[in-house]
Amino acid sequence: MKKGLFITFEGADGCGKTTQLKLAAEYLQKKGEIVLVTREPGAKGLGEKLRDILLNYDGVVSDRCEAFLFLADRAQHIDTIVTPAVESGKIVLCDRHIDSTVAYQGYGRGQDIEQINKLNMLATGNKKPDLTIVFDVDVETSMARVGAEKDRMESAGREFFNRVRFGYLEIAKQESERVRVLDATKSIEDVQKDVIKLIDSLF
Numbered sequence: 725m726k727k728g729l730f731i732t733f734e735g736a737d738g739c740g741k742t743t744q745l746k747l748a749a750e751y752l753q754k755k756g757e758i759v760l761v762t763r764e765p766g767a768k769g770l771g772e773k774l775r776d777i778l779l780n781y782d783g784v785v786s787d788r789c790e791a792f793l794f795l796a797d798r799a800q801h802i803d804t805i806v807t808p809a810v811e812s813g814k815i816v817l818c819d820r821h822i823d824s825t826v827a828y829q830g831y832g833r834g835q836d837i838e839q840i841n842k843l844n845m846l847a848t849g850n851k852k853p854d855l856t857i858v859f860d861v862d863v864e865t866s867m868a869r870v871g872a873e874k875d876r877m878e879s880a881g882r883e884f885f886n887r888v889r890f891g892y893l894e895i896a897k898q899e900s901e902r903v904r905v906l907d908a909t910k911s912i913e914d915v916q917k918d919v920i921k922l923i924d925s926l927f
């Protein structure tokens with residue numbers, strides 16, 4: 725049986741990645757591929773409970789605790805959902821993965837990047853996506869798209885999101901083969917064309 729693919733969609737809140745992920749899934753399904761759409765944190769079951777804590781808990785969450793909760797969700801997600809799907813030949817499109825923890829908990833919260841990288845590899849069993857697309861937008865655009873109703877993470881403020889954006893661009897510089905950056909301030913249709921070019925390059 726042919727092995728599937730694991731493609732992750734990344735970027736700051738409000739970058740438009742979730743819309744693009746849905747469009748990419750439709751495109752691949754039309755081509756006859758079997759697609760699994762999933763997300764971190766909180767694909768299902770235990771993950772959904774972790775997502776609720778991570779986004780809605782209104783007490784104090786220490787930065788290290790936050791990192792470990794995202795990592796716990798990741799380990800569960802990889803083991804129970806992503807790996808079985810890829811091994812059965814599916815194309816897995818995942819909304820956020822390892823690079824979110826580097827960008828948000830590493831660059832954003834200031835946790836040690838090397839340690840986060842190591843913990844990410846512990847959480848995934850040393851696996852990385854075949855392709856990661858970073859949807860790059862300036863902080864003004866991302867904040868405007870998020871709007872007034874913000875969850876716990878989205879409430880972190882402008883400076884935080886500047887660091888997150890910088891973090892994604894640094895990751896892409898260091899892993900330019902796997903991580904590709906798209907200008908996500910363009911129209912949905914134009915961004916979609918860029919996404920399809922990247923995905924098609926994997927076949």
Ligand code: TMP
Binds near residue numbers: 820
């Ligand atoms: P979403 O709104 O794209 O579903 O993402 C949920 C939030 O969780 C978003 O603000 C980014 C944040 N996040 C992290 O801070 N670290 C992580 O490892 C992941 C996966 C998400």
